[in-house]
Amino acid sequence: MDSLSREVVKIFSSLSSQQQQQQQQQPLQGKRTTQDDAFSRESVARLKQTISNPNTSTATMKDNMVKLIYGEMMGYPVQFGAIYALKLAQSGQTVAEKRAGYVACSLLLLDGNELNIMLVNTLQKDLSSSNYHHVIVALITLCSMTLTDVIPALVTPVLQVFSHPQETVRKRAVIALKRFYIQLPEMVLPYLNQLKDALRDPEPSVMSAALGLFAEIVKDHAEDNKDLVPILIRILKQVVEGRLPKGYMYHGMPAPWIQVRCLHLMALLGFNDLSASKAMTPVVMAAFHRAAQGVDAAFAVLFEVIKTLNTFHPDIILELVQSTDPHTNPLLVISRFATSANPNLRYLGMALLDQVLPQAWCDTWWTDSLLTAVVESLDSRDASLQRRTLDLLFRLLTRENSLNIIERLTVALHSTEDPLQRDKLLGQILRGSEAFGQSEEWYVDSVFALLASQNPAVTLHAAELVINVLERGKIKW
Amino acid sequence: MIKSVLIFNNHGNPRLTKFYQSIDIATQQALIKEIFQLICKRPDTVCNFLEGSQLLGGQDTRVIYRHYATLYFVFVVDESESELGILDLIQVFVESLDRCFENVCELDLIFHFKEVHDILAEVVIGGMVLETDISDIVGSVQENNRLIKKSTAGRSPLPQKLPFQRQ
Missing domain, CATH: 1.20.1050 (Glutathione S-transferase Yfyf (Class Pi); Chain A, domain 2)
Structure with a gap:
């Protein structure tokens, strides 16, 4: 076993003994101490020392990188490793060594670091390499590149490998360009026509990657x-x-x-x-x-x-939706989701109902069994499903059902612990009451009860919204 | 887009974390903790989706997870991803791990930390699904291993193998 494995065995044995103790106690408590024992500040200090040894072979350096990555995952300050990671990416003897160096680089380097220019050089060199494995390693790094100061110098080299004979290179080039587009759209937009060629690529994997790239571009254009x-x-x-x-x-x-x-x-x-x-x-x-x-x-x-x-x-x-034939009316398929015994499909069934355009709600597909499914989901023990259904309920608000639905939303507001969900529900209740309320009297009564309820979501902002409505006076009903 | 891929065990100890956005270490740790606390309370009989966590970026963010034996596989995605698509993707990832390690278990993820990263990089890269064909994924991983396999010794024997079953 090499030195890395020995270290890992040590880490693991301390982990497992601690875990057994934990199982008897509270599962969550003392978690931090477990990890402190497993990968401690001392091992970070030790790593800092061994990594700076100038005689370290690239193979040992690769092991050091894995430790760095592990340390980063556990939340330790391992920034000191960036320069060594870069060196390994440059001088790694095997693809795996280079890759370890690059992975550590992308974890440790931040925007504005003066080392980034060296990273650009290394990436450019690898992208023009005749060994396609080196090209791939560089592209993998670029696919998760978040450094905006690195990207501009690499657009042209990536476009050059865009027509590489290897399919694995092409698909990664497409994804790298997608990443570039997300970070800096103006760098990629001039090459749009060239990019469209990827949609005609004979390899499905390249074409599929290109669909992802265009999903991002079409969203804006x-x-x-x-x-x-x-x-x-x-x-x-x-x-x-x-x-x-x-x-x-x-x-x-x-x-x-x-x-x-x-x-x-x-x-x-x-x-x-x-x-x-x-x-x-x-x-x-x-x-x-x-x-x-x-x-x-x-x-x-x-x-x-x-x-x-x-x-x-x-x-x-x-x-x-005019049709009652399941072959021609696709909305009829929703009941296969919403009334399913599988909780995932049920959840998606509610999400689907939420997607249906309000104009398209009609008796050809909206059945009693769907209604029952909605009501059941509302009472589900599953918080996710309940949340989804509450969103749907808000969509279904009309003047006729507003009394029931708003009461339902209010109950949910008072029972949830999640601040995000509370804010959302409060907003829905206020908007719903304003648009679909029964009468002015009802609005004033119910909103005042809400404001007086001492719910943590009720802030000055919520009160201001209500005051605005009252000031505008008689608007809708 | 996939925002991050996390694997942690039943105690919330991370076994693999991959963030496709730049997030500082402290927030990453807080995120892992938050997601774990949300997920560990959920019984296996409810759906595998969670919505909006404050830290993650609010309502548009969804958490999709699967629980296998001792591990949680968690994908954090934005609204453009298909929920079921991601659930199947997790399955593809786990099946690929299983083929590469023959009966994958939690220990494999610790001992072969780097390989797991490499396998993930064949499936998801930069927040994008790269490949969904299991034999293609396993094929490229094995090809990479062949390139490396000169000096490195074989897999170390594992003290105990835990069955890694679908829930």
Whole structure:
């Protein structure tokens, strides 16, 4: 066993003995002391000493890096290792050594560090290496790059490997560019047309990565990228018809992740655009029909289909809900989620109901069993499910049901401990009472009761909102 | 986008943490603690999703997790990710670990800390799903290992193997 393993064994044996003791006590208490014993300040000090030894071989240095990374995970100050990490990334003999150096670099270097310029040099060198493993190591680092002062000098070298013969290089280059786009969009936007080539890549993994890149770009620039519509239609069609390699089948579904990504992008492009929505609806429905027969992974696709159809131009969904045939009315599938015994599907069922456009609520798909499911979820012991359902309830507010729903929201407000959820509920109650209240008298009574309730969420800000409403006087009812 | 991937055991000790945004160490530790405390209270019969934690960035953030034997696998994502897609992705990740380590258990994550990082980098990179085909994932990990396997010794024998089953 090498020195690293011995150290780890020591760490582990102290961990496990402590844990046994803990199991008899409170599980959470004394957690900090366990970790202090396992990876202590002394071992950090020891590491600081050994790492600075100039005669250390790169192999030992790699072990030191792993310790650094572990120390960082445990929350110790290990910034001192940055320079050694950089050195190892530069001079590592094997790919693994380089990689360990780079991982430590990306953990330890922060924006504005003067070492970053050396990191740029090292990355540029590796990106132009003839050994594609070195290119990959550099790209992996760039894929999680958060240093904005490093990115500008690397856009061109990454674009150069964009057409590399190796598929594993290309897909990582795409993701690196996505990371660059998130950090500094203006650096990437000029190359948009070149990037679109990746969507036509013969390798599905590269194409799938490109879908992720464009999801990010289209989010901000939907109007300028309508030319993606036919490309997406072709991709989704290809996937649904099962024309991808066998490896992409997942539990009987062809490439569910690619389908979900495609649908997500389509939703962004079809929003508020009738002609684009119309063009994409047939292939979305094809994905729906393919998934409607499936189980497991199919639900992810079904969920995304419903979401996409409801994001499209409203005409699309309004036409589809006319039908009572489960083959043509996709909203009928919601009950498979909402009334399921599986808690995850139930949760997503509530989320789906929340997605449906208000205009599309009608008797063709909204049944009593769905209503029962909503009521049951509201009383669920599962806080997540309850939260989701409360959101849905707020969406369903009308003047007729406002009394019940607002009472329900108020009960939830007083029973939750989570400050974030409290603020949200209070906001919903105030907005709901204002828009759908029964009468002025009712509004004043219920809101005053709320303000007097001493709930921690009731702040001066909430009171000001109410005063505003009162000042405006008679507005709606 | 995936904001972070965390693995911790039933006591909340981190076994792997990967943040795809830059977050300082103190906040990272607070986050791990917060998420653990939220998740450990949830029985296995409820859904695998959690919404908005204050530290994580509020309402748009969701936590999706799976519990296997002694470990929690937690993905923190924004609203653009599909919940079920991520649940299946966790399964793909765990199955890949299982194939690489033959019956993966908590000890593997400690002893092969770096390899686990490498496997994760084949599945998720920079907050993006890179590959979902298990044989592709395992294939590239093994190829990398072949490149390294000159001086390094084989896997050290483990004192105890815990079965690593789906809940």
